[in-house]
Amino acid sequence: MTLTEENYLKALFHLSTENEEVSVLDLSKSLTIKMPTVNSMVKKLSGKGLISYEKYKPLMLTQSGRRAAGLIIRKHRLVEMFLVQHLGFGWDEVHEIAEQIEHIKSQRFFDRIDQLLDFPKVDPHGSPIPDINGDIAVQNYMKLEECAEKQIAMFMSVGSSQDSFLKLIDKLNLKLGDKVEILEIQDFDKTMRVLVNDASEKTLSQMVAANILVQLTV
Amino acid sequence: MTLTEENYLKALFHLSTENEEVSVLDLSKSLTIKMPTVNSMVKKLSGKGLISYEKYKPLMLTQSGRRAAGLIIRKHRLVEMFLVQHLGFGWDEVHEIAEQIEHIKSQRFFDRIDQLLDFPKVDPHGSPIPDINGDIAVQNYMKLEECAEKQIAMFMSVGSSQDSFLKLIDKLNLKLGDKVEILEIQDFDKTMRVLVNDASEKTLSQMVAANILVQLTV
DNA sequence: CTAAAAAGTTAGAATAGTCTAACAAAATTT
DNA sequence: AAATTTTGTTAGACTATTCTAACTTTTTAG
Incomplete structure (x- = not known):
């Protein structure tokens, strides 16, 4: 999966958590990428079985799309935690860097960070870190x-x-x-x-x- | 600078260290990218003042190209050191991961790693880590x-x-x-x-x- | 010093991801 | 229910990076 595809999945995941239905426009705004671009990328991801897409219908992640997105968010949040706890960054500084490091291709890299942090359950903002299957705990605060x-x-x-x-x-x-x-x-x-x-x-x-x-x- | 451009500079830097003269073919082989592609990228980097290029002549980094390459290598080697010392990787496993992390856009990220490692002078393979100006110490072992x-x-x-x-x-x-x-x-x-x-x-x-x-x- | 080989270059095409312009469908308003 | 607005789609173009094919220059060998 490319960096770009990962970003689309992640955005769709977040939007799906916040809203009942997610439109192409929502995704377009969230990524600040124009609708036609989003439209074609959505079709592409649909072809890969990650998004279920029908013309003019709301967007939805498939089972495997949700899992993939969960795993990226897992990496993101593990990295945020690491940046705060081991590199002394403030919780307001870590998002941008984690946004880049989350795309590193190395399972072991993230496993080691997880271990170093003693398998944290939440990131520095209190958001839950998805497990190794990409499953994310529901928080009802x-x-x-x-x-x-x-x-x-x-x-x-x-x-x-x-x-x-x-x-x-x-x-x-x-x-x-x-x-x-x-x-x-x-x-x-x-x-x-x-x-x-x-x-x-x-x-x-x-x-x-x-x-x-x-x-x-x- | 894009990830691709950074990789060209880094490769040219390494080749320049090893050989008196570096040809388009050398760079092509080192990057496993075909010669015409390298040719056009070299022209592009020449346009940016990072490589001095004349048709049919050996390739050379300019002052600022050498500095840029040095800074990338600095990031690479700092990351390798970090991976070995803090994440428990073997020295044979770190290259590939550092190859990716070296392109992260965040000066502070690398500064913190440098600090965490207590400003190391060499990487896990004994290669010198360039300083913050991209200058690299000569080793005559x-x-x-x-x-x-x-x-x-x-x-x-x-x-x-x-x-x-x-x-x-x-x-x-x-x-x-x-x-x-x-x-x-x-x-x-x-x-x-x-x-x-x-x-x-x-x-x-x-x-x-x-x-x-x-x-x-x- | 010329012929062959190697290296370098140019031209043109492919892919991924982006855009704008134009059109179509759905939703909303009156 | 028709008109208007909003949303979605299609078509075609652009940029970055890559490729292959064809051609040129330089180097090497006889």
Whole structure:
């Protein structure tokens, strides 16, 4: 499989996770590649049995397409984890580099990284790392935005990997695993006042709270 | 610069080190790419000021071509070192993977690896790692083949990175840094009997001795 | 020093991945 | 349900890298 094909599969995988149906236009926008190009590549991947395609119908990955995409995402996330844990990169810096290294042709290379990291289950953003079959665990975290006052939760994952969001979370000194207690929610704009790790109070906009994924503590 | 262009520069650099003059045919053979293709790529790189090219004349890297090639080789060798020291690969396994990773676009990635390795001066095969300007140190080691009986030398580098040669050196349990004392040279076939680290005797064919690069001990 | 061989070059075609322009189908609006 | 907008498709062109075939220049051998 070429680098280009891998990128199409990966994008389709991500879009399929986020939306019920994925159109050629969606894929086109996500890859910033014009629709006719996407159209012909989709046909090509359909010919390889990786995408099931019918004219004017939504796009879907086949079983083997999903597996292939899962394996690429596995490589991507393993590499991100490695870049953070062993090369000292920030979680806002790793995406671009992982985007390149994920295409390296060497099973053993990624196996060794997996081993070096002691077989991590999530990447630096809290996203699950698919297993060696490309199967990815479903995470059903809540958005902090959806929690109520008084609730106590643990920061498990981020809803966006946008650079500016990650940098903001860093600046707020929030980290995955932090305990977050909701002290107050402003009725007017849904701004939240929270207590982090029983120690420091922070104010979070609704937009920020919407991208903080948490697990409720009992 | 594209991956392809980088590969042409690197190949020309290596050929220039080994030979006085480098022809289009040499480059063609080294890349296993047909001559007309090489011809047109050489023109293209000449247009970019990386190769100085005149019809029917030997090929030469320009100043900036040599620098660019040096920087790619730097990345390659840093990665090889990393693969051996941190991911546990054998020195016979790293070339292919480094060949891919050397093209990653991220200065910081390689800087971090350099730092993690504590700024190594040589790669796992004893070849010098070019500095951040792409400048490469000249090594003037002798071939063990050229040494005389009774001489004592240190194994510094290999003259070939062929898989079968490296595996043989492994099997002989020889390592860079080993002390090698020449006990006897067979007149008939130049086979050498040597003492390694004052401990074990080995017999080396002339062909093997020709690819073992050493520094004489005083 | 000429003929043959080797090396180098030019011209033209192929493939992968991209694009724009034009047309067609589906979805949405009125 | 017709008109309009949005989405999807087809056709044809462009770039990068590769190839083969044909031709030219240089080198080598007699």
